Amino acid sequence: MCGIVGLFLKNPKLEPQLGALLSKMLETMTDRGPDSAGFAVYGSDGVSASSDVKLTLRGPGPEALRAAVSKLEQALGLSVSATERDTHIVLAVPGSREEEIRSWLKTHAPGIDVVSAGRRMEIYKEVGLPASVAERFALETMAGTHGIGHTRMATESAVTTNGAHPFSTGTDECLVHNGSLSNHNDLRRRLRREGLNFATQNDTEVAAGYLSWRMREGASLKEALESSLNDLDGFFTFVVGTENGFAVVRDPIACKPAVMAETDDYVAFGSEYRALVGLPGIDQARVFEPEPARVYAWERTTADHASGERH
Template identity: 70%
Template sequence: MCGIVGLFLKDPGLEPRLGALVADMLAVMTDRGPDSAGFAIYGDGRPDQLKLTIRGADLESVAEALGPKITGVVRDTHLVLTLPLVEEASVRAWLATERPDLAVTGSGQRIELYKEVGLPGAVAERFGLAGMSGTHAIGHTRMATESAVTTAGAHPFSTGADQCLVHNGSLSNHRSLRRRLEPQGIDFSTDNDSEVAAGYLTWRLREGASLSQALESSLTDLDGFFTFVVGTENGFAVLRDPIACKPAVMAETDSYVAFGSEYRALVGLPGIEAARVFEPEPARVYAWERN
């Protein structure tokens, strides 16, 4: 099952409304994934700074313990640290030694990544999604059919800087692919096949492929059925497997590009009545970037 939503804004005037629009889209997809939800949102950032989104308990004192150069904002069970880029290694080392109970869910100049167990609308409200602004975001509502309902198993998954992936479907060769990727320095924190898909794209990008090339390669290297929506620092991309058995619909206007597992996730968007609405073709990469 599961539901996916994505919204890429072309019109800067809509950026203050990004979170509110995506929150409504997530809530509409509740019956496709009522047990957990998550989203990645791309907001402000600086090239000399890094954001680390961290999940866990007792978060209030973490930023202070790391020193005056580092600030933190707590949102429910997640903490977003903002730090000088040159401090990343030392901060990660401190977390591994002093707070091994915490998990890093996302990192990059612009990405913030939140996920929790619960109804999608409640998860969005817990993190204040409706009040967030940015240029683009992707989200996921999960119905766990092959694993336990846990926060760690919720989407999105992030295995590279400012990169994340949400997935509707199932991969049959994710175990063998994991064994190929781990010696290449790709680390995994769950048994979820979607995290392996994210790691595969990270590896291909590290090897010099463009995002479109990496997604095209996945059509050969990933065995199963899937719809992927991938977020990057500059935009997002969509890919369905050659069979395309999972539902997907897109809408494009002069102001935005939107993705939903079902059309009803898009009906609340401004100007949707004039949008070009289409079903993404099987085995074809669709990508949009800023600038």
Template identity: 80%
Template sequence: MCGIVGLFLKNPNLEPQLGKLLSDMLETMTDRGPDSAGIAVYGSDTEGVKLTLRGPDQAALAETISQLESVFDRSFAKTARDTHTVLSVPAERETKIRAWLKENAPGIDVVSAGKRMEIYKEVGLPASVAERFDLASMSGSHGIGHTRMATESAVVTNGAHPFSTGLDECLVHNGSLSNHNGMRRKLQREGLTFKTQNDTEVAAGYLSWRMREGASLKEALESSLTDLDGFFTFVVGTENGFAVVRDPIACKPAVMAETDDYVAFGSEYRALVGLPGIENARVFEPEPAKVYAWERH
């Protein structure tokens, strides 16, 4: 089942509305995925790297960050939102900070990393998750969201989408992959690590691996059509872009709308009806096995 939403803003004047628009779209997809929800927002950039951390609560996160600042003898810019905190760290310290967290803070997860991307996800109804993180107040150029119906694994936060396996890279997925275990082993031999058994994390890792090997996002998505077996719709975010691809059968529902101001994606058209100017949009169903991509200029 599951529901996907995505919004890429061409018009910078709409950027303050990104979070509110995404929040409304996400809530509309509740009956496609009432178990958990997640959002990736591409907002303002930082000089270093934004690490989005998740913990059991803000007290645990604050204590861990305090210890981290003591160890590294400096304070870090940070923004707390419910069970998550976005920590801005120098790029040259990122690897050591991640290693310290892994060794000393087993209850704290690094959800994402990037110059612009922040990811928030939790168990619960989409409207509740959006409210907990105050999604409506967020601004940015683009974002993607997902509502999950857990049919193949437990209802836990680690199973919620989006999944991120590279800087400013994330992916949401509706469908099922049949060869994800074999692909996971292949990618592990290539040096990738995975936190879950979710097939979507494997798909995210596959795209990261292909792009590290020199492929463009479009090329990586095109090769996924042969290397990843199953039925799927992928919506992908990068620092500068937004892309969509469906498998060759395209049995999962998908609809897109494009105007001079934005490009939007929804698992169903009703996720798009509240967007400004939707009555004048070019509305279409993305074709099977075709990559659609847009980038900021």
């Protein structure tokens, strides 16, 4: 059993509140998954240079991360901008050197994992109660346009940080999942032949990889999710984030609980309605249960405008 939440802001005036709102939504879902928690935030501003990318790294602690970054800079002749948050650190690096940096970390910095890469996205996750995880990373202070979160009860694997969501397998792409896939092992093998790499045996990482592969082949986020309804077996609710987009889909049976709310200011998702009750203007929102096998998608088309499904 897991709890998932998502918030996509249409009104830029709410962007300073994104982290605070998402934090309360995530904490409300604690009893659906008290073992671990994680979240992805798409910052209002991305990296400063158009050619740069943000790498979010996770390690044993701040000292180990600082030491690894220092060695990385010396070895590769880099000077990187770094932001520390507990067991994670965000580096702004030249996009042209991303693969070189990943390769160096894999070889020379065991125990340091790359959690995500993106121009705007940062992912943080750890073992522990959602409130504790949110506090450790100061989620309440984060601003942005949209974010997704997940609380996990580890019913199929050990309680580990690697098993926590969100999972990211593409630049500025991430996914949280409530449910279970039955064909993920076969699909993982197929996707590896397509050049994708996986860090865990988690079925959710395979779902994220599938969407990354479909979008790499030219599909839109909505098209990729529509394809998943045919290619992924099992029961699932996905909430997905991309640099400019936010989407939700449930499998054709839709046995997992889900509720959404939409106003002129935002679109919100929760595994249960109580995750949404603290949002501003919720009493005026259009609240609905997303239909089975239907993709709901929104996209930020300009700095101050969002488009997509409307109900």
